[in-house]
Amino acid sequence: MAEVEEKAKQGSTLRHLVRALRSRNYRLFVAGQGVSLVGTWMQHVAMSWLVYRLTGSAMLLGVVGFTSQIPTIFISPVAGVLADRWDRRRLLLVTQSLALLQALFLALVVLTGIVQVWQIIVLSLILGIVNACDIPIRQSFVVEMVDQREDLGNAIALNSSMVNGARLVGPAIAGLLVASVGEGICFVLNALSYLAVILALAAMRIPPATKTGQARRPILHDLREGFLYAYRFGPIRSILLLLALVSLMGMPYSVLAPVFAKEILHGGAHTFGFLMTGAGSGALAGTLYLASRRSVRGLGLVIVRATLLFAVGIAIFALSRDFLLSLAALALAGFGGMTIVASCNTVLQTILDEDKRGRVMSFFTMAFIGVAPFGSLGAGTMAGIIGPRDTLLLGGLGCLAGAAIFARNLPQIREKVRPIYLRMGIIQEVADGLETAAEQPPLRESGDLKSDGA
Missing domain, CATH: 1.20.1250.20 (MFS general substrate transporter like domains)
Incomplete structure (x- = not known):
């Protein structure tokens, strides 16, 4: 039995x-x-x-x-x-x-x-x-x-x-x-x-979506509208800024990984391959953790903790001279990094207005992928000046600072999210952290947007 x-x-x-x-x-x-x-x-x-x-x-x-x-x-x-x-x-x-x-x-x-x-x-x-x-x-x-x-x-x-x-x-x-x-x-x-x-x-069988006839407006008008919406709504702005910071200062660790594999761990291509597999395994574990969550409540705190884990993983990797410790550090960094990205994605998708979904997700793409080339270029340049170890430590410190700022703003983020659920009549779903909803919030008035802060 x-x-x-x-x-x-x-x-x-x-x-x-x-x-x-x-x-x-x-x-x-x-x-x-x-x-x-x-x-x-x-x-x-x-x-x-x-x-x-x-x-x-x-x-x-x-x-x-x-x-x-x-x-x-x-x-x-x-x-x-x-x-x-x-x-x-x-x-x-x-x-x-x-x-x-x-x-x-x-x-x-x-x-x-x-x-x-x-x-x-x-x-x-x-x-x-x-x-x-x-x-x-x-x-x-x-x-x-x-x-x-x-x-x-x-x-x-x-x-x-x-x-x-x-x-x-x-x-x-x-x-x-x-x-x-x-x-x-x-x-x-x-x-x-x-x-x-x-x-x-x-x-696929997708029900036809109702568009609002905005196609006649200039693209720059809609682009400006989407930017102002994302900038003025504190929770979206805070998430995008944190993601951009992590992508700029933390994610370029993979660019310098071959240098660590050869010069510090005294390995070759197979060592580099194992390190990247470790990072990938940690990232996979992070996504499975998020998939196992029964609710998206509390994702604000998850983002803070994941950023801390990511920064610590990078710092340990930078200081390590042992292969197994470096492998574990990159697994930790992979877990934290993917948890940050997937959690930010989930929160954005659940709090934004439906008619601006495409534009906000394009800003998400810019923050995560568009910033990456500049981070890689900066990491390569800094490694040539101060060395790869100090470059990664500096990146880890930047991510720690980003986590601290986001944590400080978390009460304000919760405060800005709360009225959305109040208007939707699902106040029982509001708890510590950022919450999800069963349907999209109504389009917010421009006056409300102007009053939002992070």
């Missing part, structure tokens, strides 16, 4: 862990996106190896990485406006189709033997532009795929779990394929993987 009860309890726990999958559209998304993410990581590894094989230049590796991320700063805000105006599913069909064509062209130039570095840089820039459009649209589309609003946090956590699961599987497959048959096959398989997402999107 006890064994039967234990099995039933385990089954109930598993169903709770993946409860967002009870939504048909989200199940389709997970199936398609899971395949595509493995292909994406395969292409990422194969492209980096291809550039280094052709040039032997670490600088050109940085150039390729920079061109793939810098479009986010300039293009994501416009994509956010389009996400608030047009059908998001159709927009994603366009972006995924363009990404497929990019992978096919990359495979073509490699397999025919005509590949040159400038072609890779141009194709990397094209993919960066496509991703700058795709990411905010995809983030704002999650809420349309989930039937039950209370499953939104779980859906975001499961999506992050897929990313980190693919981060562990994709590079391993790419390494085997590159060593045996070359880089070209990785690009072919990535192109084919996009078909899974396209077919999943085509099979």
